[in-house]
Amino acid sequence: SQTIHQWPATLVQPVGSPLSLECTVEGTSNPNLYWYRQAAGRGLQLLFYSVGIGQISSEVPQNLSASRPQDRQFILSSKKLLLSDSGFYLCAWRGRYRGRTEQFFGPGTRLTVL
Amino acid sequence: GQQVMQIPQYQHVQEGEDFTTYCNSSTTLSNIQWYKQRPGGHPVFLIQLVKSGEVKKQKRLTFQFGEAKKNSSLHITATQTTDVGTYFCAGRLGGTSYGKLTFGQGTILTVHP
Numbered sequence: 001s002q003t004i005h006q007w008p009a010t011l012v013q014p015v016g017s018p019l020s021l022e023c024t025v026e027g028t029s030n031p032n033l034y035w036y037r038q039a040a041g042r043g044l045q046l047l048f049y050s051v052g053i054g055q056i057s058s059e060v061p062q063n064l065s066a067s068r069p070q071d072r073q074f075i076l077s078s079k080k081l082l083l084s085d086s087g088f089y090l091c092a093w094r095g096r097y098r099g100r101t102e103q104f105f106g107p108g109t110r111l112t113v114l
Numbered sequence: 115g116q117q118v119m120q121i122p123q124y125q126h127v128q129e130g131e132d133f134t135t136y137c138n139s140s141t142t143l144s145n146i147q148w149y150k151q152r153p154g155g156h157p158v159f160l161i162q163l164v165k166s167g168e169v170k171k172q173k174r175l176t177f178q179f180g181e182a183k184k185n186s187s188l189h190i191t192a193t194q195t196t197d198v199g200t201y202f203c204a205g206r207l208g209g210t211s212y213g214k215l216t217f218g219q220g221t222i223l224t225v226h227p
Contacts (some may be wrong), residue, residue: 019161032212032213043120043219043220046219049214079167090156090157094213101162102147103159103204104159105158106156108156
């Protein structure tokens with residue numbers, strides 16, 4: 001079965017510090033991968049998506065970047081965090097399950113920038 | 115760009131009352147999906163609607179997709195405390211969209227026992 005991992009689960013970082021969040025998927029190959037951010041009490045904003053190794057598309061201009069160094073690894077980074085980068089970061093992959101196509105979300109990383 | 119609006123933002127109900135959340139898109143959708151996010155958790159897929167006018171039921175949950183494939187609704191009959199959470203609709207455009215979904219802002223449901 002497929003599994004998606006994210007770490008760390010929670011993170012508190014000072015403004016101006018770098019960031020690296022990692023997402024890995026098991027049990028599938030060449031998945032479409034997505035990074036979302038969810039501000040407190042708000043909806044999901046798509047930040048990046050990737051259809052393959054080294055292929056990254058950015059949905060919104062921001063202080064963050066993404067990379068996909070391996071087929072099942074998706075990394076979200078920042079060189080200098082801003083207060084507005086705080087939020088719940090969710091990685092997702094798109095796959096088929098019982099005849100339907102859906103996005104499967106990881107457990108998320110709660111980032112607080114102080 | 116594509117926008118998906120979801121209302122209401124919040125809904126407080128007494129256990130046993132019904133609940134409905136509505137979703138509207140500015141463009142025609144290839145399909146619409148619904149997700150539920152429990153407090154502190156991550157979104158979990160509930161259902162996908164593809165056909166114009168489609169209606170699907172999961173126990174006490176009824177999902178509808180509009181005839182023009184621009185709107186959808188989720189109705190919960192006789193809410194229970196286990197229904198608490200945020201319900202999101204997510205629309206997908208047709209064509210080469212790489213499976214991208216545009217999520218509504220979500221409806222936060224609180225159920226009072």
